[in-house]
Amino acid sequence: MNLTVAEENYIKSIYKLEEGTEAVTTTGLAYELDTKPASVTDMAKKLKEKKLIDYEKYQGINLTAEGKKAALHIIRRHRLWECFLVDKLAFSWDEVHELAEELEHVRSEKLISRLSDFLGNPTIDPHGDPIPDAQGKMGKQRAQISLDQARTKRLEVTAVSDKSAALLEFLNAKGIRLGTQLEVIERYEFDNSIEIKIRNQPAFTISEQVSKNIMVRPL
Amino acid sequence: MNLTVAEENYIKSIYKLEEGTEAVTTTGLAYELDTKPASVTDMAKKLKEKKLIDYEKYQGINLTAEGKKAALHIIRRHRLWECFLVDKLAFSWDEVHELAEELEHVRSEKLISRLSDFLGNPTIDPHGDPIPDAQGKMGKQRAQISLDQARTKRLEVTAVSDKSAALLEFLNAKGIRLGTQLEVIERYEFDNSIEIKIRNQPAFTISEQVSKNIMVRPL
DNA sequence: AAAAATGTTTAGATTTGTCTAACTTTTATT
């Protein structure tokens, strides 16, 4: 199955949206891809033709088994390149997403399998997301919840669900990265902001929006 | 200056042809890019518009200073990726050209400068070609001639001018790589084939076409 | 110097991916 770069990006975004909600809508996908609903409808027809999605007019979009497999391969490439950029080229986690978006479209089984070997066959990427194996099987994400839902005080950061440079830069500045251990000092109900503390540093407050995107596990 | 992938490929091919001959013709460029002369004419107009080439109807194509600079940056990216694939991912020299053709189009100064550092800032690629530096300056190719023109018997292989997998595979099979030292046993005038010998291995004969593409320096 | 051959350009079409504007369907509200 030979996909264009545009098709790969659609498949990847559909996969991402499917993970969260059940129905992938035309408008939601357009927003995710920073394009227009009309363009999504056009592409949906092509992807249906290629049997990568199930699609009926006005009924939303879902990946077929084949589409899901394609998505996992793209995600594998993306995450391996992120590992390469961070581990070998010393990029920080907030810089790698855009570059990996480009590198992921170089399609070569051999390249990716060698890259994976070279990196020591990592199973999670720099944002804490699992890396699918060559067969497209992805280790289950460790049981994790977002910081805004956690109900224990001592927590460890396991992943970040929004990969925008804006959020990652913010976390960097605050000293929050994968594996960071933090303590919840206070939860403010009026705006759902949370006061947290890392090690011996002074406590600080983060908004609900930020806390929703930090995934944690209880310590 | 933001170039499309197609534009980058044209610039690179024009540079390559300019190195050899003086005038780059529409047909010659079409052949190099495996496309049609009409397509070349179309693109020539665009590249002229962007001031990357000098072009007048029926008068052939030449890179401007700016075009040359762009070409050298693309070549730098290409050759660094080739180094990465061979040195780090254990590809052999006959496999890397096509992959590097894709990787070279990921445009990021930072990525390339980090990659270069990671590789130890190499100055020649796996085929013996010099790698331009970040400013686009390229170390002069060591004085070298093709094997068919060499007039001494003991020679060292310094580069290969044709990067087709076909030739490189052949050389691989015969044990010829960069740095290989060989001895010319006999030159046959009727077809310009050459009998050569590597170290203690039995002598074998190569055609004129092959010998024209092996660059050597006298020992 | 005219004719033939070769090389180059133009015109018009095609494909991919996108858009806007108008229209249709679905969903939500009263």
Added chain:
DNA sequence: AATAAAAGTTAGACAAATCTAAACATTTTT
């Protein structure tokens, strides 16, 4: 249930990059 709002689709257009076929220009041959 009727209607308004939101979501989704279609039709027609456009830009990039390509193609074929025909026209045009240059070079080579006779």
